[in-house]
Amino acid sequence: MTLTADPTPSAPAAGAPAQERRLVTELPGPRSRALMERKSAAVAAGVGTTMPVFAERAGGGIVVDVDGNHLIDLGSGIAVTTVGNAAPRVVEAVQAQVAAFTHTCFMVTPYAGYVEVAEALNRLTPGGHEKRTALFNSGAEAVENAVKIARAHTGRQGVVVFDHAYHGRTNLTMAMTAKSMPYKHGFGPFASEVYRAPLSYPFRDGGLDGAEAARRAITQIEAQVGAANLACVVIEPIQGEGGFIVPAEGFLPTLLAWCRANDVVFVADEVQTGFARTGAMFACEHEDVVPDLIVTAKGIAGGLPLSAVTGRAEIMDAAHVGGLGGTYGGNPLACAAALAAIETIEADGLVARAREVHALVTARLGELRQRDARIGEVRGRGAMLAVELVDPASGEPDAALAKAVAGAAHRQGVVVLTCGTFGNVLRLLPPLSISDALLHDALDVLEAAFAAS
Template sequence: MSVTTQVSDQAVVGGPALPQERRLVTALPGPRSVELAARQRAAVPGGVSTTMPVFAAAAGGGVVVDVDGNSLIDLGSGIAVTTVGNSAPLVAQAVGDQAAAFTHTCFMITPYEGYVEVAERLNALTPGDHDKRTALFNSGAEAVENAVKIARSYTGRTAVVAFDHAYHGRTNLTMALTAKNQPYKSGFGPFASEVYRVPTSYPFRDGLSGPEAARRAIDQIEKQVGVENLAAVIIEPIQGEGGFIVPAEGFLPAIVDWARENGVVFVADEVQSGIARTGTWYASEHEGIVPDLVTTAKGVAGGLPLSAVTGRAEIMDAAHAGGLGGTYGGNPVACAAALATLDTIVADGLLERATAVGEQLTARLGALAERDARVGEVRGRGAMIAVELVDPATGEPDAALAKAVAGAAHAEGVIVLTCGTYGNVLRLLPPLSIADELLAEGLDVLERALGATR
């Protein structure tokens, strides 16, 4: 088996000098990947599953090269992590330099400048010009959990409201905040208490305006939770695992205004939507909202584990000394990677690039939707775009179709992810270093995969 389509010798920006091409020299998975998969089954628990049956050997630009020499088009970015491209030059250099200097001291023991500089940068980049503070952690779930701790400490209240279709992580508290049972929650309870769920804005399915959807949510909060008990509301400005749901215009501002009027901390979970992914630093900017607290992770450190909670100084300072932190939080190597990632976004114009990628995606997929009634909706912002697949006769979610299309694309060397509460959404999160021609080819493969399922 041999498929090769040459696009260019280099990525648009960043990454190692890998040929930017889709190249299949074996069926997927190849023999070396099959061998490693057998070792994985013998060494790694079955609960840690994988989407693609191939093992990576190198990555950069818009491709991932596996151990058998196959080169795959990357439309997933490791779930929105390698936004600036895999092994982006500034990131790789910064990581090497910092590792040579020191890899760890624990910021709570002997602090270092990198942590402070990352905090300063995030204080400046998150929405709003108020006085801010930032604390650093390791994962998105850890950031969310600490945001809840901080909100409870500040308000003296305990209840937290999350929304339908939410995904906030896999720790006990963040599983309680997460809506989707399989595979995230089933069998892992009981979960943390004082977490409540209300309807979100899902225009494709509820048909409500933003203000109408907000009133519905607020009414339920006031009747079933009580403002006097509520520490925080937490929402993803664009829901990720829930299906890249973009709320109707006016929904988020109405929730923010209500929260502020009632002394409730508004937390924007921007773990997936933040750091240039949607064409702005944070997706909250598209609605003009200023959250009290913002969580950041995924794309912030070019592939290294780092997360953050950034927020109003008076709220962030509410926790007592020693109440926030962790052994590895704000690791110096991860901080160096984050600073280089932020520099790369500016130097390479990646905010504008995300917008251009989004225009290319929505133009192609929008045209596809006009021809194929199984494409119920194309939605998203910037380089965070989803395709919701449905039964054209009923409009009901078609998870089997999404699974089949993704599987066919995988077999042809294109990494595409699924999501959605109903499992019927294809999500596209290409690295911003991908070449236009390579992105177009990936969409060609995806379109053929959809056509082959008729």
């Protein structure tokens, strides 16, 4: 099947792949199968893949594999290519930087790009207070540094995280992550002084409102940890791997107010939610939450590895000179890409585009939910959307159905991901450069996948 893409406010640049779903072989095709054999022989078995196809190029809302198949991208490399793959401004900026220099290490001979990214993040992140930023390589690395900074500022050690949380794959962030398999199983022991509290999960909370859910969490924190022992509370404003759970209104503000009253650093992990993904530049903004520290990565640099911690100057400056940094943190190529990605978000109106994606997708999925009782809930904000699948009789999670629907979509050339503590959630993370026509085609494929599963 082919569809011609309609123009959108963020239409792909000339030279991007044809904006249509097109299957010229079965999936995987012969070249992908050959590469998968090579992967099995060369790459550690612990590195898995969602689909057994190998990308050759991408742009707009399409990924082209090595066999020439055009796949609709509803994953964005796990919320990374928000501005689109090979976005023109990003490509131009990186090409210019790579011709100038690729690395000096900011801690040895610094360069303007790092400072410019820090200035941009200080401007863009919530709150008008004085801020500072430090740059790193990955989301997990930035989360670890946020904890370091909070501990240096408070002189305390305790860290509170939440049910269903995902914060990374390093030792400390594995301790902070809730789900055992595949993230933690067999990899312990983990870092100490990490405590877990209950999250607001409206679909499964039995009508508990946000403020009540926050008070439930606070009661447990006070009883089991104690505010006097707590350096920080770390929370995803919308949970990612845990199932795209949007806390009930009032949960985040109530938790923040308690942190303020007890001199506990409130850390927003916006690795997956940041940079226009949710229909706001940052998900905290939906409830006017101003975190003390905000952690960003993924969509920050159009596909290049970069992350950051941004926050109140007095907290960020608590670490001693030399206490923060890393050889590659704030690499000049990634900094150039980040500045271009931010320019693209602002110039192309991608915050508004995320809201348009939300309206289109939720309308279609809402109609499907009316016809299919296995869809327990459609949720999310902006272009960060999820479908929770359940047994209609019991309401229990149905991971097998999620796997079957995703697999059927994959075979028809639609990249869709699953997530959730129970593995029963389909998640949709299209690039904001995708067209309405491609979204409708992908949703047609999903509807057919539900019908066949």
